[in-house]
Amino acid sequence: MSAASRPGVEDVVVTSFLDHDHPAVGEAVSAAVSGADGDAATLSAWFAAVRDAIRYDPYRLPTSPEEYRASSVLAERRAYCVPKAVLFAAGCRALGFPARLGYADVRNHLQTERLREAMGTDLFRYHGYAAVWNQGRWVKASPAFNRELCARAGVEPLDFDGEHDALMHAFTGDGQRYMEYVVDHGLRSDLPLDEILTAYREAYPALVAFEGER
Known part of the structure; x- marks a missing residue:
């Protein structure tokens, strides 16, 4: 699917994963954007809510489709980048904004030693972000890292103004190499869970096996 293509009905409908008709999702969205003035401010407010209210947890790679539903992510309050992108x-x-899900392999140059040992690599396969249609174009945003996590890591949280791409910073404020986008897997109208889990089983067998036993 071309990133430049205009949105279609598949980018607005309710799906098993993007269950935005769920009352809890509607309530969370309404609370987050209350008082926001205009489309850009509304998108920015919702992005900040997902970024900070759902704690980033890269040690949980669930295999159950239920755990990837937006309503389930909202209830769990912790998730890694892919479920957080689904919720956003x-x-x-x-x-009322058409939205898609995007995926890329990224290298985290500031990865913790604990996570490197668990993953066996600093390459994150199928890092999840989202793209939203606003002002006649797709703008990308990654709500993965919550503000508290960024503060502990000594990096600025990613902000989304609703009008410009907000993908992971290539460098920290003091010039250290941070996130490197290696492979772009493109945008999808729904979550390709089987494709993602296949990649995870190949790349992180210990993490995925553990989640499958939960």
Whole structure:
């Protein structure tokens, strides 16, 4: 699917994963954007809510489809980048904005030693972000790292103004190499869970096996 293509009905509908018709999702969106003035401010407010209210947890790679539903992510309050992107995209659709899910392999040059040992690599396969249609174009945003986590890591949290791409910083404020986008897997109208889990089983067998035993 071309990133430049205009949105279609598949970018606004409710799906098993993007269940933006769920009452809890609607309530969370309404609370997050209350008082926001204009489309850009509305998208920015919802992005900040997903970024900070859902704690980033890269040690949980669930295999159950249920755990990837937007409503489930909202209830769990912790997730890694892919479920957080699902929740953000679902909320955008609830607000009337077409939204897609995007994936890229990224290298985290500031990865913790604990996570490197668990993953066996600093390459994150199928890092999840979202793209929302606003002002006649797709703008990308990654709500993965919550503000508290960024503060502990000594990096600035990623902000989204609703009008410009907000993908992971290539460098920290003091010039250290941070996130490197290696492979772009493109945008999808729904979550390709089987494709993602296949990649995870190949790249992180210990993490995925553990989640499958939960």
